[in-house]
Amino acid sequence: MSQRLGRVTRVSVLAERFDSKDAFLADAQRYRRELMAHCYRMTGSLHDAEDLVQETYLRAWKSYEGFQGRSSIRTWLYRIATNTCLTALDGRARRPLPSGLGAPSSDPTADIAEHHEITWLEPLPDSPREHPSDPSVIVASRDSVRLAFIAALQHLPPRQRAVLVMREVLQWKAAEVGEAIGASTAAVNSLLQRARAQLDEVQPSQDDDLAEPETPEAQELLAKYISAFETYDMDALVTLFTDDAIFEMPPFDGWYQGPTDIVALSKTHCPAEGPGDMRFIATTANGQPAAALYMLNRETGAHEAFQMHVLSVQSGGVSHVVAFHAGDGSFAKFGLPATL
Incomplete structure (x- = not known):
């Protein structure tokens, strides 16, 4: 009974705070930048990330009345964004860099060829308004979008990629990740173990001590x-x-x-x-x-x-x-x- 009353109270508080779905959507915009980074980690594409964030907000707006307040709005949006990315990535090829195609280094004097049929990795603009009072947050955020890390993520199957990002970057518990993607805790731990092993094989060690851009x-x-x-x-x-x-x-x-x-x-x-x-x-x-x-x-x-x-x-x-x-x-x- 107390749990039910607590849930009703949370829903009532949300109803008072957001008197309409439009008001909720306006408030949820404060998470847009971090959701963009999340979708970028999943896809390796700024253009795809923009579209997927829009789709995330659309899905949230449509299903808001079913939101029961058992998690924060931020967590709920991340769950929607992750599953939106997984759906979009189904059957898609990974986005590589040329050095990740498996070929040896090239002769600089030989002819060069463009390949627009390959969906290449894309760069991500940095936010102009990162909070200066918490340097550790800024560094952690930057590390999670470094090109070497994003390129390495592209070698992982989408579900492994999602688990690794949610566990290692978002610091979610295995049970929370499992609930988000519809998997058991044991399955999440197995996916994370395989993802870490694959990442160790493909991620270059030379990018471990990069200088921050403002140094x-x-x-x-x-x-x-x-x-x-x-x-x-x-x-x-x-x-x-x-x-x-x-x-x-x-x-x-x-x-x-x-x-x-x-x-x-x-x-x-x-x-x-x-x-x-x-x-x-x-x-x-x-x-x-x-x-x-x-x-x-x-x-x-x-x-x-x-x-x-x-x-x-x-x-x-x-x-x-x-x-x-x-x-x-x-x-x-x-x-x-x-x-x-």
Whole structure:
């Protein structure tokens, strides 16, 4: 009887707080950013994550009258978002980076080929309003969207991916995860064990000690990186990379390792011809330093959106760069103009 009265009381409180489904939906918007990150971890796509968050809110709005208040609104939304992602991922191929396709590093002087038929991993713009009073929360949030982690998650089947994210990132109990995805606690623990084992095989160890984007070291290296490209100083560029640095640029399927090969790639295939052809805007993506590249269009005289370079910065230099093609209005998602 007391449990029933408690449940009725919680529902009554919710009814008083949200006098309509629209009022509930308006209040639930405060969780949009974290739900976006959750759906991004599940899918590896900003565009898909945006659609899935919209679907999550639509499903929540439609089923709100059945919400009994046994969990928080936030937990309830995460359950809906997770199952929405699992439905969307059914039968879909994973989103890789070129270095995750299983091929060896490429010859930087060989021809390069675009592969738009592959659904590539996409970058995630950082929130401009992360709470500065709790650095530990910021770091944990950034770690969970690092490119290396998101790329590694793509190797997991969707249910393993969901369990790992909910247990390791959201810190849910196994029983809570099981209730959310319709599995027993034993099944959740088994899925988590397999996911951890698979992740240990594919996640690179070189990204364990990345510098935070606001640290002096990261900012200095990003500034030098931008300057080397803008002045077309390849001798300066080669000194910025670690010995085993990786450079890749989806939708091209090749990846390149080592400072010499990276610079040779730039000299061979970059459309820039000299100083001034490239301009950059420093930003952040996936909790990492990033630089938006604008390439000179010689016909119009304008610098146009070209690539988003997301850097992994460590004590020895730049260890990894993913140069994402600036397509489908991706610069606008970062609050950046299409031309300079």
